[in-house]
Amino acid sequence: MKEKEKKEMENESNTLIIEGRNAVLEAFRSGRTIDKLFVLDGCQDGPVRTIVREAKKQDTILNFVGKERLSQLSGTGKHQGVIACAAAYGYSDIEDMFCLAEERGEPPFLILLDNIEDPHNLGAIIRTANLAGAHGVIIPKRRAVGLTSTVVKTSAGALNYTPVAKVTNIAKTIEELKERGLWFVCADMGGETMYSLNLTGPIGMVIGNEGEGVGRLVKEKCDFVAGIPMKGEIDSLNASVAAGVLAYEIVRQRMK
Numbered sequence: 001m002k003e004k005e006k007k008e009m010e011n012e013s014n015t016l017i018i019e020g021r022n023a024v025l026e027a028f029r030s031g032r033t034i035d036k037l038f039v040l041d042g043c044q045d046g047p048v049r050t051i052v053r054e055a056k057k058q059d060t061i062l063n064f065v066g067k068e069r070l071s072q073l074s075g076t077g078k079h080q081g082v083i084a085c086a087a088a089y090g091y092s093d094i095e096d097m098f099c100l101a102e103e104r105g106e107p108p109f110l111i112l113l114d115n116i117e118d119p120h121n122l123g124a125i126i127r128t129a130n131l132a133g134a135h136g137v138i139i140p141k142r143r144a145v146g147l148t149s150t151v152v153k154t155s156a157g158a159l160n161y162t163p164v165a166k167v168t169n170i171a172k173t174i175e176e177l178k179e180r181g182l183w184f185v186c187a188d189m190g191g192e193t194m195y196s197l198n199l200t201g202p203i204g205m206v207i208g209n210e211g212e213g214v215g216r217l218v219k220e221k222c223d224f225v226a227g228i229p230m231k232g233e234i235d236s237l238n239a240s241v242a243a244g245v246l247a248y249e250i251v252r253q254r255m256k
Contacts, residue, residue, distance in 0.1 A: 015148045018084040019076055021047045028054035033087040033166075035146045036061045040070060040081035051082055059168065060084075061142060089147040092163030094173075097136030098180070100163065104135075107202040108182060109250065112138045114170050114218050115209040116239060119145045123154025124240035125207065130158035132247040133254075134205075137164045138173060170206075174221040177204055184222040185250075186214045187242050189235060191225030199224070199250045207243045 015035065018027050027034060028051065037055045039048060041064040055062055073083050094110075101108040111129050116122050122145050129137050145151065146166065152159055167173045174184055185199055186206035206222060208214030219225065228237060228245050237245065 015146070016086040016088055017073065017075060018086055019074055019079040019082075021051065021080045021082055024082045024084045025051050025054065027084055027086060028058065033091050034058060034060045034084045035087055035141075036063060036085040038063045038065050038070060038073060038083045038085075040064075041066055043081045048081060059141065087147045088149040089152050089159050089164075091147065091166050092136065094136065094138065094165050094167075094177075096163045097165070101135040104133075106133070106135070107200075107254075108180075108204075109134045109202075109254070110136050110138060110177070110182065110204045111243065111247070112170055112174065112184075112204055112206045113140075113144065114186075114206060114214050115140060115144045115212075116207070117143075117145055118210055118239070119148050119150035120154050121210065121238070121240040123151040123156075125243045126151070126155040126162055126164060127158040128240065128244045128247055130155075130162040132244075132251050134162065134247065137162060138170070139164065139166055140170050141166050141168055171215075171217045171221050174204065174206075174218065178221075183224070185224040185226050185246070186219055186222040187228065187246050188214055188219065188225045189227055189230070191227035194226040194228060194246060194249050197224050197226055199226075199253045200256070203250060205243070205246055205250060207239055207246075210239045 018024050037060050039052060070079050070083055097110055098108060111125065111134050113125065126137055147164060182202045182204045184204045184206060206214055206218060226246055228242060
């Protein structure tokens with residue numbers, strides 16, 4: 001099995017798996033967040049077409065796969081050609097984050113994650129977000145881990161208090177949030193030392209992928225690129241550690 005497929009299987013194993021046509025259809029109709037839908041390739045009967053329509057309405061990621069792939073995902077062997085991967089925890093809306101900031105009488109502080117793939121990193125960042133007083137975490141729908149059971153566990157209860165929203169496009173979301181008065185800073189080792197930047201006021205902090213960092217398009221949307229001082233022989237921090245360091249520089253400046 002390829003490394004990418006292995007990683008996907010690990011993420012899916014930590015997600016609520018729903019099998020069978022009736023169960024999957026009811027999950028969609030109940031409003032449950034479905035991250036991914038796997039459908040037997042070539043299956044075109046009425047119930048399956050109905051499920052696919054519901055998936056498209058919710059912008060669920062659709063995968064048409066062979067019998068072997070479905071058998072790998074299935075825990076019961078009775079998938080009937082459809083398997084859904086549902087979030088282990090419910091998502092919020094970005095509007096919930098602005099409401100939380102308003103309730104606290106604080107300028108918004110949001111954390112945006114550009115394709116974080118490790119559920120332990122996502123859980124740790126959500127935990128840090130809560131402790132640093134961030135009003136929410138925003139993650140992309142594709143090429144990133146969602147709210148799996150591992151994320152819930154690693155967050156140590158922070159998901160009960162910190163809203164997490166899923167968006168189609170991080171760069172576009174930054175543009176929309178700028179219209180609401182937010183400034184954006186991303187962490188990148190080529191940036192200006194974070195201590196010299198003004199990180200007060202309404203702010204969005206962007207943390208990039210574990211291996212590649214913040215993508216070029218997302219970085220171009222940011223107002224500041226913050227470098228974290230490093231004195232050792234290696235040249236990068238773990239994504240969740242970098243998030244913690246930069247988040248607490250924002251906390252320090254906001255407390256002045």
